[in-house]
Amino acid sequence: MRNSVSVLIGGSAGQGIASIETLLTKGFKRSGFYTFSTKEFMSRVRGGSNTTLIRISDTPVNAPDFKVDIFVPLDTNAFFHAQERITDETFVIAKKGDYECDCVRYDYDLESLAKAIGNPIVSNTIAAALVFGLLGCDGAVLREIISEFYTNELLAVNLKALEVGAELARENGNCRYCIKPNSLMRPKNDLFLSGTEGVGFGAIAGGCNFISSYPMSPSTGVLTFLAKQSRNFGICVEQAEDEIAAFQMGLGVWYSGGRAITTTSGGGFSLMGEGVSLSGMTENPMVVYLAQRPGPATGLPTRTEQGDLELAIYIGHGEFPRIVLTPGDPKECFELARKAFELADAYQIPVILMSDQYLADSYFNVEQFEIEDKQPTAHVVKTDANYKRYALTPEGISPRGIPGYGEGLVLVDSDEHTQEGLITESMSERNEQNGKRLNKRELIYDEVITPEVDKEGEIAVVGWGSTKHIIKEAVERLADERIACIHFSWVYPLSESQLASLQKAKYLIVVENNATGQFAKLLRLHGITVHEQILKSDGLSFFVDELSEKLSVLLKEIR
């Protein structure tokens, strides 16, 4: 009996990977497993070679393994695309004679079987039922799900396909990779959410009522999510002519009291640089969702990387405060997307919420959580006739009025400005306003989220953003009591309070999905000694088995 099984499905775009994925993930979840899925795909609308990995377990798993237990290549290309992920124990459901491998092959032509029962497209359902059977899962669950999905003729042929698949599983040794759910441990009503959905729901909870974006992978999911929910939650949605306009429209919305977000990836974010700077100067809030993909330039459009941390921290000319948040799973995506609106509003700054293709497109098992149903704090003030937008106050933040609410005029200026908001070249006023803007950083330090520390130990493995659960499980697998895991979901600005756990560690290993160790560089700027780095920038996320192997090599050296 195993406690975790990985199923890989490969095929070209448009071949129906998604339908098997839906059947299996729903089926596994309903059967009581902790379920995780992630995908990698080529930048093509049709064709190419893509895979979806589904991992199930009797304990929470929220990270992928590279090596898989069952592999369903829907075509020959898919097999070669993913053959490195096969071991000699991998069960490959493949068409007879298509290729050789040191694996347990199940040679059968699913397509002919599907044709034989009336429709070649149900070969995917046969494969799903076969996988289900091999794992010893109850076929009735799959039957139930298929009945929810299809009607009439399609239902009939899919049910037939289910029988064929179940029969094949029986012939091939039912329960070959048996796994039993832990029904006692897994809480009822937990959620199956992607990073994208987490951000989308979080934005709604943060009071988002406007989104303007230019579509760009892998950020577009949040744009379409909010567009789909626009009627439910009163969200005005406008596709912008470019990222520059997307950001500027958002600034116009915040200026007059709305709560806007824009979504983009690195290339589009580069275009938003002047907008970020304008947000800083005018003290006009703004929220950006930055879903990273590998650069430079167009890079690998559908792949993943954590290569834009420095971009997020330094983008925009001049000096001004900002906050950069880096959630590590859909629940943090929800919480931090919501918090991004609150922070932007409270401190009148740009807030950048970072994700990446891996996190955006992966589905995690998330325990159901309570949504605090308090409307957002009203940071907008009603103006009086003497209102000055950039008044110097003991609190250090100028109360923000909006046009049409109160008796005052709201003047904001991209030039250095007086307290009233008019252009000035007075050095003393420059110093007052610049000082006020920069001093907000001190106030922001009170809000920082200290990193999540898992276990105690003198060796700290540090990550930020989407690597959270991969690092966590890789470290668990090593079962080395010297290691602690530290996950940063707030990476900028960094305060002393966040660094305490790092200062305690004798040996620091920073794991990042980029080539130059951008977070390690940031830590070094804060006087932290980073001993080792594990970096990866080939366009894929880390995998638990891969990372655990790399860590164990390092640990041997430390010994």
Place this chain on the structure above:
Amino acid sequence: MNTRFDRIVEDNAWCPGCGNFSILAHLKEALEEMGLDPLQCVVVSGIGQAAKTPQYMSVHMFNGLHGRALPVAQGVKVSNPSLTVIAEGGDGDMYGEGGNHFMSAIRRNADIINIVHNNMVYGLTKGQASPTSQRGFKTPVQTEGVHVEPFNPIATAISLDASLVIRTFSGNKEHCKAMLKIAIEHKGYVLIDIFQPCVTFNKTNTFKWFKENVYELPDNYDPTDKVKAFEKSLESHPFPIGVIYKSPNKDTLETILREESNRNGAPLYQHQIDYRLLGDEINKHI
């Protein structure tokens, strides 16, 4: 004439005799005579001498970045449709740096007034060619004269079916004010391109030149005839001034976005989050 839109300004950055002074005065008077409340007016501008206009008025001001007045103005209007929103700047700001936003703003048709001070030259950067500079116009950069076709904002706006397209001349007070009033009154996107002399950097297209090179459209001119309007937009030396094109009625951006998001006309700052529905939506992912 004193207006409620006046601001006491000690240090105006414009050159004496600049056409901007007339446009500022005409605009304030037009707003005053139409009985608008400064507290309900927002002027969004970019960068340039014309873009300084809201600095010298008593209105809400968003003086943003070069070329970016239009997207900000559209955001403001969507967020609070009850505000009168003006996006104002020069030919370089609106047609050059902000050219893409110009085309998209016309197509979106938010109810905003796009005032463009068109003096066919760059003022703030000291005398280089602007998108509307005429061929052969010599500058310190275009030393042999401008070698590209001038941008025709009127023809562009008509081709994109702008809701209302107007051209006027800062030196013709009555005409300019009347046109500004029509623009402010109109529901939907309005381009109002205002010819103005630059006394310092444009010695070709002077006050006298403009005066001799414009003519008022006759009373019987029909701006709803799109093909005629397009013909008019191609005329030059002299250039026609007046309401050149008026499109058939169409919905504004702010109305459409509100219908699509099931909102009433209330400003976005009154937004309430439906947490019960949010919980229901999240629970669909169980």
